[in-house]
């Protein structure tokens with residue numbers, strides 16, 4: 001029985017504005033994608049990694065991972081994140097038939113501590129069908145209308161910020177992706193099946209690198225991790 005990590009890395013990184021896919025943007029000399037894949041493999045509980053790469057950069061992605069000494073399969077990603085994960089999942093289920101646990105982990109969350117990855121896998125192995133790492137909200141959140149007028153203030157104590165890796169029993173994720181629906185995270189698809197999604201504590205270092213500000217934070221996080 002294998003644990004497989006799918007790594008959506010096929011985005012264009014437009015908000016980061018580096019003029020290259022975010023997966024290739026270096027942090028302290030190493031591409032974000034290489035940091036992310038190394039983290040997954042270092043966790044010790046991930047057997048295979050399938051990366052969804054920008055279709056125009058398949059060869060470059062394969063070369064980058066090889067140069068970093070990171071064993072991973074590379075497939076062409078799709079038009080949006082859901083499509084990229086769906087393509088990586090289809091490949092994983094075809095070539096690794098004994099897949100039991102599937103993680104989906106954004107290349108952009110390259111500095112997720114191995115303890116978070118291990119906790120997600122352990123929760124799925126213990127019987128949860130879908131597991132997500134979460135953090136409490138630091139800010140108050142408002143729901144607004146199209147004009148920006150506040151409609152309501154949800155109770156912050158009931159809200160969580162969601163990170164990756166999200167972990168699933170393989171059959172559950174396959175069922176969710178068979179819906180051919182869309183969601184901003186993979187657990188969102190599982191929720192549409194009426195299946196319970198459970199949570200484990202996330203970590204601030206599992207932040208998603210989206211903007212230049214985040215990249216500056218990521219440099220500091222990596223400096224702290226490298227000691």
Ligand code: CTP
Pocket residue numbers: 007008009010011012013014015016022023052077078079080081084085106107108109208209210
């Ligand atoms: N992603 C993907 N395929 C897409 C779009 C996004 O695999 N067609 C991946 C990204 O590579 C990233 C993750 O999904 O690892 C989260 O997406 P996001 O942070 O939005 O990254 P980008 O789409 O690259 O950034 P932007 O939206 O700023 O262009």
Ligand code: MG
Pocket residue numbers: 011012
């Ligand atoms: Mg995007």
